[in-house]
Each structure stands twice: as C-alpha cells, then as structure tokens.
Amino acid sequence: MFPKFTKAIVEKLSANLISNDDLNRNWELLTLVKIRKKNLFTYFDSRAKYQPLALKLSSIVDADLDLETETKMLVKDFQSFSCLDGAVEVGGGSGDVQVDVKGQMKTVDASSKVSLMSDHFRFHDLEKLTFRSMWASPWICKQLHGETQTSRSTSFFLSCRKLEQKVLDVLQLKDGEKLAFVKQRVFNTGPVHVFREASRSGSTGAKVLNLVSAGVKGGKAEKSKFTVPENKTFAFALKKLMVQDGVLGFSSEISYKAGSGVIASEAVLIEAGLQRNQAVLKPLAGRTDLLRGLVEVLEDRDALTLLEDTLDLVGSGEYQRPQCEAAAWFLTLLDVSTASRELTDAVHLLVSALEALPGDLPALLARCDPGTLSCIIHMMDCLLYGQVPPPLERPLQEDKELHRLVRLLHSAKDFRDLRENFPDFSPEALLELLYVGVRGLSLMQSPVCS
Structure with missing residues (x-):
C-alpha cells in the first residue's frame, strides 16, 4: 500500500x-x-x-x-484514490484433478490529505x-x-x-x-492515513476423473488501514x-533516475528481439500452478514489485523470503531452490515485463482467456508489419478496461498513437513488454502435450 x-x-x-x-x-x-x-x-x-x-x-x-x-x-493537501474492478477466471490442475476459479474482485485504495x-x-x-x-x-x-x-x-x-x-x-x-x-x-x-478495501466474490469448482464435479460459492471482504507518522x-x-x-x-x-528512451528501429529488428524473448519464455508452457499464484500477486501492485525485486536477486543467492504472503506463496510454488535456471529466467522475464506495464494492465491481461490473449498477439503482429488487423472479438469489445489498449493496437499507424497515449514508453518498448507479458501468460494457460 x-x-x-x-x-x-x-x-x-x-x-x-x-x-x-x-x-x-x-x-x-x-x-x-x-x-x-x-x-x-x-x-x-x-x-x-x-x-x-x-x-x-x-x-x-x-x-x-x-x-x-x-x-x-x-505540495499541500495531496490526496490519492484508485479503484480496480474486474473479473477473474483461472483454470488448471494436474493428473486427474482439474480446478477452475471464477469470480469478481474490487480493490479500492485511498488516503487522507497530506x-x-x-x-x-x-x-x-x-x-x-x-x-x-x-x-x-x-x-x-x-x-x-x-x-x-x-x-x-x-x-x-x-x-x-x-x-x-x-x-x-x-x-x-x-x-x-x-x-x-x-x-x-x-x-x-503530519500523519497520513492510508486505506485499502478489497472484496472478492465467486466460485471454485473441481472435476475428478472427468466424472465428479463439486463447487463452492462465496465472498470475501478485506479492509486494511495504517497511519504513516x-x-x-x-x-x-x-x-x-x-x-x-x-x-x-x-x-x-x-x-540520476532510470527512464525510457525512444529507440527508432525497423520491424525486423523488433521481431528479432521478440523471438529471443519467446525462446526464454518456453519453460512456462503448461504451468497453470504458477499462473494461479501469479494471479494472486497481480491483484496487488506492491506484491508484484516485491516479487520482481526478489527474483532479481535469486540468481545471486542473496534474496530473502518476502514478507508479502502472495509473493512468498508464488516463490514456494516456483521452488527456486530446485527449479531449473531456464524456468527461473522465464519467470523473471515475465514478472519483470508485467511489473513494468502501466496501471492495472498486468492484472487485466492475467484475467484474459487464451482466445483473447491470442487476439492481442495477432493485433501486435499486424501493427508491427503494417497489416490490417482483424475485427475485435466480442470480449475485447465489451471489456471497458482493456478496450483502450486494444483499440490503440487496432488503429495505430506507424506507432504514433501508442507514442501519444503512452508517453512514458517508446512504442518499441511498450510492444516488447506486451509481447512478453501476453506470450508468457498464454503459455502458462496452454496444456502441455504429452
């Protein structure tokens, strides 16, 4: 917070x-x-x-x-307020058990004047x-x-x-x-009060041996508040x-501060960089267990930043278990002590890309179904090579939070619209982060062919 x-x-x-x-x-x-x-x-x-x-x-x-x-x-009497509202749908499992989680979530962050x-x-x-x-x-x-x-x-x-x-x-x-x-x-x-109110509602269903189905419905509300002296x-x-x-x-x-510079480049150079990233992401294929843990992390920007910072230190062996429950649980699922270097690098790349994306975009992308993610990838490909993108699929037409991004990808000309609407990113940088984020999430949702 x-x-x-x-x-x-x-x-x-x-x-x-x-x-x-x-x-x-x-x-x-x-x-x-x-x-x-x-x-x-x-x-x-x-x-x-x-x-x-x-x-x-x-x-x-x-x-x-x-x-x-x-x-x-x-500054005098500064006050902050933000609201995240959307749907969550995650599926996966292993062996003969498959688990599906569906629901709605809403998070409100606010502060007193400072x-x-x-x-x-x-x-x-x-x-x-x-x-x-x-x-x-x-x-x-x-x-x-x-x-x-x-x-x-x-x-x-x-x-x-x-x-x-x-x-x-x-x-x-x-x-x-x-x-x-x-x-x-x-x-x-003077002291400043910071508030968070999060609510979730939905259902969890399990299918065993494709014969027995069970489901649980419910809701959960969490409130937290602290005062900064x-x-x-x-x-x-x-x-x-x-x-x-x-x-x-x-x-x-x-x-001295890190920033993003605009890099003029041809589509073929961008494609070469994207292909390198795709090769790094391959170990994520079929890791629905990690996806479920990642969705929890993405609900909280602070948790996502903390996870990215921790993964940055994993390779050097200097990292410590984070205090954040969601980030710590994800690292338990990953099991960094036994995970392969290839898998750790893939997770690090994906988490770093999601953490760098603006606003609530990481959480929104994590809630997309495989078809929607494939559509976004196709739109980026069309933008890269100057092709006419396909009509927007219904989920992208109806999702108000994602619609701004996909509309830009659908209509952008020579990256100009992206540069104007996301001034903190060069178009090349934004496309690279999106490619890594969407590809990684899509791979995690995909079943592994035996």
Missing part, C-alpha cells in the same frame, strides 16, 4: 524524484546509495534498484563539503562539488562528461578524492553497480558519483 501511494505522489510531483517503497527507510541527506540495474529487455530500460548504505558522504571524504540545506513546501516538504541542497552548492580547483583525470572527464579533455585550459574542474581501502571494502561495488548520494528528500508534515520520506533524489581505481569523483548536477 505504501509503495503504491508514494509512486502516485511522485507521478504528480516530478520526474526527477524516486518514490520510496519502504516505510522503514528514511533516505537521510548525504546517505550513500548503491544503484543496481539489470536490463532484461532490448527496447525497455528496466528500472533501477536502490540500496542505501550505512555510510554518509561526509564520512568518507576529509574536506568540508560546504553544503547548505534548504526546506520548502512542495502536505509534503522538501529538504535539499542548493543547486549552486552541488555544482561546487563538481567544479573545484583539482584537475580531473582523462578517465573521469570521459565518464562524467562523455569526452576526454587533454588541454589544461579546457579541462573540467572536478572534485576528485582518493578513498581509503577500508572505505572501498565497505562499498564493495560490483560490475554494473553505481554509487550516488541522497541530495533531496520529500517528507510529510510525520517526517517519513515519501520520495528522494540522488546525485551520481564515480569511483575508479580508488578515486571518487562528483558528477555534474543531473539527477
């Missing part, structure tokens, strides 16, 4: 802020942060993962940083960290500014500091990891650092 709330706030405030997904982390100013990022996709730029360290920038450099803090009001303040360092003070009296090495200039300066008269003045070995041992930066420090934090001035971090911003050969350098004043 808290991560969903903070993400909604950041979407309204600024693209330069990063939402806080852990209420227990306060992201104090000057805190050093590791930035880890894995790119599983060809066209979509995966989101970065942030790990605060038990160190502050002021504790690893000798000189006075000369940074002055400013505090200002960012005013937010910002603690941050002044822009000019941050720039002074970069432009100081020490000349930068050619490597630092190239890494921070994209070019190598050889003339003293044109060199960039950078603050470069030699780090002690004990500090480097604590940092333990691995290949691909970056370092930054917190330059801004956004916090609440005052002065908790809702969002933060980072200033990038560079570490090379034990030397610490400060970047120019550009906020």
Whole structure:
C-alpha cells in the first residue's frame, strides 16, 4: 500500500524524484546509495534498484563539503484514490484433478490529505562539488562528461578524492553497480492515513476423473488501514558519483533516475528481439500452478514489485523470503531452490515485463482467456508489419478496461498513437513488454502435450 501511494505522489510531483517503497527507510541527506540495474529487455530500460548504505558522504571524504540545506513546501493537501474492478477466471490442475476459479474482485485504495516538504541542497552548492580547483583525470572527464579533455585550459574542474581501502571494502561495488548520494528528500508534515478495501466474490469448482464435479460459492471482504507518522520520506533524489581505481569523483548536477528512451528501429529488428524473448519464455508452457499464484500477486501492485525485486536477486543467492504472503506463496510454488535456471529466467522475464506495464494492465491481461490473449498477439503482429488487423472479438469489445489498449493496437499507424497515449514508453518498448507479458501468460494457460 505504501509503495503504491508514494509512486502516485511522485507521478504528480516530478520526474526527477524516486518514490520510496519502504516505510522503514528514511533516505537521510548525504546517505550513500548503491544503484543496481539489470536490463532484461532490448527496447525497455528496466528500472533501477536502490540500496542505501550505512555510510554518509561526509564520512568518507576529509574536506568540508560546504553544503547548505534548504526546506520548502512542495505540495499541500495531496490526496490519492484508485479503484480496480474486474473479473477473474483461472483454470488448471494436474493428473486427474482439474480446478477452475471464477469470480469478481474490487480493490479500492485511498488516503487522507497530506502536505509534503522538501529538504535539499542548493543547486549552486552541488555544482561546487563538481567544479573545484583539482584537475580531473582523462578517465573521469570521459565518464562524467562523455569526452576526454587533454588541454589544461579546457579541462573540467572536478572534485576528485582518493578513498581509503577500508572505505572501498565497505562499498564493495560490483560490475554494473553505481554509487550516488541522497541530495533531496520529500517528507510529510503530519500523519497520513492510508486505506485499502478489497472484496472478492465467486466460485471454485473441481472435476475428478472427468466424472465428479463439486463447487463452492462465496465472498470475501478485506479492509486494511495504517497511519504513516510525520517526517517519513515519501520520495528522494540522488546525485551520481564515480569511483575508479580508488578515486571518487562528483558528477555534474543531473539527477540520476532510470527512464525510457525512444529507440527508432525497423520491424525486423523488433521481431528479432521478440523471438529471443519467446525462446526464454518456453519453460512456462503448461504451468497453470504458477499462473494461479501469479494471479494472486497481480491483484496487488506492491506484491508484484516485491516479487520482481526478489527474483532479481535469486540468481545471486542473496534474496530473502518476502514478507508479502502472495509473493512468498508464488516463490514456494516456483521452488527456486530446485527449479531449473531456464524456468527461473522465464519467470523473471515475465514478472519483470508485467511489473513494468502501466496501471492495472498486468492484472487485466492475467484475467484474459487464451482466445483473447491470442487476439492481442495477432493485433501486435499486424501493427508491427503494417497489416490490417482483424475485427475485435466480442470480449475485447465489451471489456471497458482493456478496450483502450486494444483499440490503440487496432488503429495505430506507424506507432504514433501508442507514442501519444503512452508517453512514458517508446512504442518499441511498450510492444516488447506486451509481447512478453501476453506470450508468457498464454503459455502458462496452454496444456502441455504429452
């Protein structure tokens, strides 16, 4: 609930802020942060993962940083409200037992009003960290500014500091990891109440040996509420650092945040990337047991994000069992300790794609029947190759929540409609995420031929 709330706030405030997904982390100013990022996709730029360290920038450099803090009001009386309403239908089983689950679900998230303040360092003070009296090495200039300066008269003045070995041992930066420090934090001035109300109604049926049928009908309602105390971090911003050969350098004043860039590409190049993804997804075929667990996860955006974060660490053996019940149950079904690398990679790719898709689209796709998913795949193929798509099938005409997406796929010309309606994604990235999500779900629904 808290991560969903903070993400909604950041979407309204600024693209330069990063939402806080852990209420227990306060992201104090000057805190050093590791930035880890894995790119599983060809066209979509995966989101970065942030790990605060038990160190502050002021504790690893000798000189006075000369940074002055400013505090200002960012937003007053912000309030969040969202509602997810739709149908669920999942089938599957093993051996002689087949289970079908059908029903309706509704989830409402809301909050009381909250005013937010910002603690941050002044822009000019941050720039002074970069432009100081020490000349930068050619490597630092190239890494921070994209070019190598050889003339003293044109060199960039950078603050470069030699780090002690004990500090480097604590940092333990691995290949691909970056370092930054917190330059801004956004916090609440008073307590804020966050609410969730979820209700489900439906039936569960079982068929044994194709002879005996049994069913159960019922409903379930859940309500939850918590209060975020005052002065908790809702969002933060980072200033990038560079570490090379034990030397610490400060970047120019550009906020570090993962984003999506538009990549101009031909259909044949997109197809090559999609074919690679399809090969990775093959182990998901017939895994209806995992599908049932995934549907539970997709009902909650926070659970989906937590599952994606956990799967990101499975390969390194550093992951811990998540506290979220739905995410933990899915990992139990997957049994990561004995699952093959191929299956784990397939699940990781699918979950990462679903987590990256906007809004409630992941949950909506998971509720689609196999025929509907096949229709969406066919529409994407037509869009890719400039063909005329087939008429929309009845479920896609009647499903109001999916209709916006499929209408765009059905009518888009040269990706322009997709770019205008989903400005946070390049058309290539959106198609890649959709392909992975829909293909993966479709494979999981398909029976395995013996």
